[in-house]
Amino acid sequence: MTKTTRIMLGVIGIVILASIIGILAKSGGLLGVSHVGQTGSKPTVIIGVTLPLTGDVAMLGQSNKNAIELAYSQLDKTNLKYDYKLVFEDDGFKPSIGATTANKLISVDKVDALISFGSPVGNVVSPIAEAAGVPHINDFASDPHVATGQYNYVDYTPASEDAKLFVQELQRRGINKIVFFGQQDNPGSAALINAFLDGVKLTNIQVLSTQMIVTGTRDFRTEISKVKNLGANLYVLELSSPELETVTKQLRTAGVKTPVSTMETFEFSDQLSLFEGMWYVNCADAAQWFVDLYTKTYGTAPKFGAANGYDTLNMIVQSVEKAGDGITVPKGTEINARIGSIKGFDGALGTGMSMGSDHLVASKAVVRMIKNGVPVTITP
Amino acid sequence: MDIIPQLIVNSIIAGAIYSMVALGFNLIYGTTKFFDLGYGALAAVGGYTVFYFYKGIGLNLYIAIILGILISGAIGLLIYRLVYAPLRARKSSGMVLLVAALGVMTAVQSIVAILFTSQFQTLSRSAGSEAVYNIFGGVITQTQLIILVLGIVIMVAIGLMFRYTLFGKAIKAVGDDEEVSKIVGINTVRVIGWVFFLGSAIAGLAGILVGFDTGIEPTMGLSLLLKGVIASIIGGIGNVYGGVLGAFLLGFIENFGIWQISGEWKDAIAFGVLIIFLLFRPQGILRR
Numbered sequence: 024m025t026k027t028t029r030i031m032l033g034v035i036g037i038v039i040l041a042s043i044i045g046i047l048a049k050s051g052g053l054l055g056v057s058h059v060g061q062t063g064s065k066p067t068v069i070i071g072v073t074l075p076l077t078g079d080v081a082m083l084g085q086s087n088k089n090a091i092e093l094a095y096s097q098l099d100k101t102n103l104k105y106d107y108k109l110v111f112e113d114d115g116f117k118p119s120i121g122a123t124t125a126n127k128l129i130s131v132d133k134v135d136a137l138i139s140f141g142s143p144v145g146n147v148v149s150p151i152a153e154a155a156g157v158p159h160i161n162d163f164a165s166d167p168h169v170a171t172g173q174y175n176y177v178d179y180t181p182a183s184e185d186a187k188l189f190v191q192e193l194q195r196r197g198i199n200k201i202v203f204f205g206q207q208d209n210p211g212s213a214a215l216i217n218a219f220l221d222g223v224k225l226t227n228i229q230v231l232s233t234q235m236i237v238t239g240t241r242d243f244r245t246e247i248s249k250v251k252n253l254g255a256n257l258y259v260l261e262l263s264s265p266e267l268e269t270v271t272k273q274l275r276t277a278g279v280k281t282p283v284s285t286m287e288t289f290e291f292s293d294q295l296s297l298f299e300g301m302w303y304v305n306c307a308d309a310a311q312w313f314v315d316l317y318t319k320t321y322g323t324a325p326k327f328g329a330a331n332g333y334d335t336l337n338m339i340v341q342s343v344e345k346a347g348d349g350i351t352v353p354k355g356t357e358i359n360a361r362i363g364s365i366k367g368f369d370g371a372l373g374t375g376m377s378m379g380s381d382h383l384v385a386s387k388a389v390v391r392m393i394k395n396g397v398p399v400t401i402t403p
Numbered sequence: 404m405d406i407i408p409q410l411i412v413n414s415i416i417a418g419a420i421y422s423m424v425a426l427g428f429n430l431i432y433g434t435t436k437f438f439d440l441g442y443g444a445l446a447a448v449g450g451y452t453v454f455y456f457y458k459g460i461g462l463n464l465y466i467a468i469i470l471g472i473l474i475s476g477a478i479g480l481l482i483y484r485l486v487y488a489p490l491r492a493r494k495s496s497g498m499v500l501l502v503a504a505l506g507v508m509t510a511v512q513s514i515v516a517i518l519f520t521s522q523f524q525t526l527s528r529s530a531g532s533e534a535v536y537n538i539f540g541g542v543i544t545q546t547q548l549i550i551l552v553l554g555i556v557i558m559v560a561i562g563l564m565f566r567y568t569l570f571g572k573a574i575k576a577v578g579d580d581e582e583v584s585k586i587v588g589i590n591t592v593r594v595i596g597w598v599f600f601l602g603s604a605i606a607g608l609a610g611i612l613v614g615f616d617t618g619i620e621p622t623m624g625l626s627l628l629l630k631g632v633i634a635s636i637i638g639g640i641g642n643v644y645g646g647v648l649g650a651f652l653l654g655f656i657e658n659f660g661i662w663q664i665s666g667e668w669k670d671a672i673a674f675g676v677l678i679i680f681l682l683f684r685p686q687g688i689l690r691r
Contacts, residue, residue: 078521115521207667235667239626241617242417245658246666248409265523269617276535277409277542 066352067106068343070336071128073148074140075116079264080291084116086326087140087162090333090371093320098340104349107340110134116263118147125151135352136339138162138332142211145169145177156355158362160339162331165287166214170382174359178335178384179328180306182211185286186218188388189304192402193228193257196302202255203233204246204262204270212261215286219259231255236266243270247277258283264291271297286388290327290398298393306331307386308400313371327398334370334384338362405540410658412541418654419547419554420613424631425638425646426557427605433641434578434598435491437500441482441507442606443628447515449475449607450619454524471611472604479603480596482507487599488592508624516621526614546615553612557605558647565643574598578641633677639687648688 075084110132112124121144128134137159139148145161152159153172161169165182206212231253234246285303309330317325342361346353365378390402449471457467534545564571576584638649660672
């Protein structure tokens with residue numbers, strides 16, 4: 024066999040291999056892409072979802088995906104004007120990947136609406152959706168900036184609601200000296216801390232120190248040494264996993280016995296026993312019927328934020344159905360106008376919910392506690 | 404001022420971890436003059452090997468640790484034989500080797516993530532129940548003490564190897580001049596192979612110890628490698644003792660540097676020191 028023949032065979036082999044990979048990728052067998060839905064005689068509306076299916080918060084992303092698929096499975100498909108197709112992309116809770124998945128969903132899959140998960144990814148998806156004129160709802164963002172622009176919305180308990188309840192709970196418990204640990208590069212963490220600082224101004228609660236750390240840091244011993252002797256009666260951890268667990272363990276190792284609390288972050292962890300007996304503020308509870316339905320379907324209870332995913336899909340479908348004539352798929356502007364005017368929406372987070380002029384679906388925060396390794400709501 | 408003993412302890416712990424990484428890195432760099440980025444990924448290999456054998460299938464801890472060290476070393480050797488040795492034999496440029504090393508690091512990290520997911524994991528079975536010691540007002544855990552002791556033991560062992568063994572002298576000879584070493588009869592391929600095995604085994608051990616101290620994740624090696632490299636450059640690149648000196652100096656600078664400012668500046672301080680050394684003393688504190 025001559026050298027030229029070998030090169031030719033090599034090139035042909037590469038082309039065949041690339042084709043196979045392309046076909047597999049298109050069918051969702053590779054690259055963490057999955058498709059749900061079928062196309063029939065009706066026009067098809069494609070809804071793209073970018074969320075973390077791998078990485079440290081994969082359990083929350085998977086629960087959110089399950090809830091979206093549950094909502095999809097319950098659509099009254101015969102009476103809807105459109106067929107719906109879901110395209111899921113895994114962003115690993117990383118903004119850089121989120122930007123890629125959002126661009127791919129918009130430019131390759133040609134989605135008619137987008138759902139994203141969490142503040143870090145939501146903040147990069149928002150400008151992309153805005154530029155493309157694709158309505159976008161984030162179902163897990165504390166940071167209200169995700170809802171900036173005409174096409175972006177958030178269906179999650181706002182940071183201001185969490186902070187308001189947190190301040191009330193601190194006052195009720197007589198806690199007045201706190202130390203914050205925040206994540207400098209996590210906009211959700213920053214939004215919660217800023218909302219708290221706004222809400223605490225007219226109270227006697229003192230923030231003794233705010234230690235901002237960078238995602239990926241694993242050694243917090245010096246930060247802990249700096250705050251250990253300040254006399255705080257509560258450490259507030261606005262950190263995602265695994266920084267959350269690492270700081271907690273290093274606090275205990277350093278001999279700090281002071282209780283820890285949080286707005287929103289404890290349930291990011293799969294090691295809830297670390298926070299046994301600790302109270303915290305969390306996003307709105309799901310309705311019991313949703314918890315039962317989810318548990319019956321998947322054999323496990325939904326994680327926090329799953330109900331938001333369920334509602335978000337239904338909000339988009341409802342908006343598309345209202346915006347369209349059933350002959351052609353409505354334009355982004357038309358769907359967007361309907362999302363912006365959602366009123367009296369009944370869903371897994373309660374009844375009569377509305378989209379605010381700030382593009383936020385406001386839901387109330389709750390106080391929870393870890394009891395026997397399980398989150399339990401103690402104050403509705 | 405009661406914070407100072409703890410800051411000193413924290414600095415020593417950080418220095419011990421960095422020194423272990425710098426030791427292996429300097430061993431490889433000093434011998435081959437090659438910036439082995441792939442070295443960092445072997446820390447994750449060590450950590451995840453123990454995770455699999457110890458937490459996954461319940462093997463005895465010490466056997467799992469030995470397996471973790473040996474497998475890291477073996478993979479390092481394999482990478483050298485399959486990737487770096489052929490490139491070096493072809494007299495490939497430093498840039499080609501660097502790109503190849505970057506590819507190796509990315510590939511190893513990806514394989515680890517595919518096998519074990521990219522979720523952060525801990526190696527210890529009973530979190531929070533570790534023995535804690537108080538040294539002059541500073542708190543140190545059993546794992547951190549072990550890291551410190553092992554860092555010193557490895558440094559002394561490598562020093563003794565260089566001084567008293569033929570193999571150590573062969574490594575120094577290859578590091579001084581590979582061509583002349585060949586002429587005088589040293590099997591340089593074999594020596595460099597062993598250096599990769601030893602250096603990678605040290606990286607694996609560092610990954611295991613960090614795994615017990617904080618935890619493991621597929622990308623853990625990159626941050627460890629960067630700190631090890633900074634330590635090596637500060638102390639004197641290619642100088643084993645210089646690497647250790649640089650590691651402890653870096654540990655102290657980082658931890659005392661964030662005493663009065665926010666912890667988010669820690670990396671900025673480390674890289675700032677690196678730039679200062681590159682500008683004003685690129686050979687490091689100790690020359691090779």
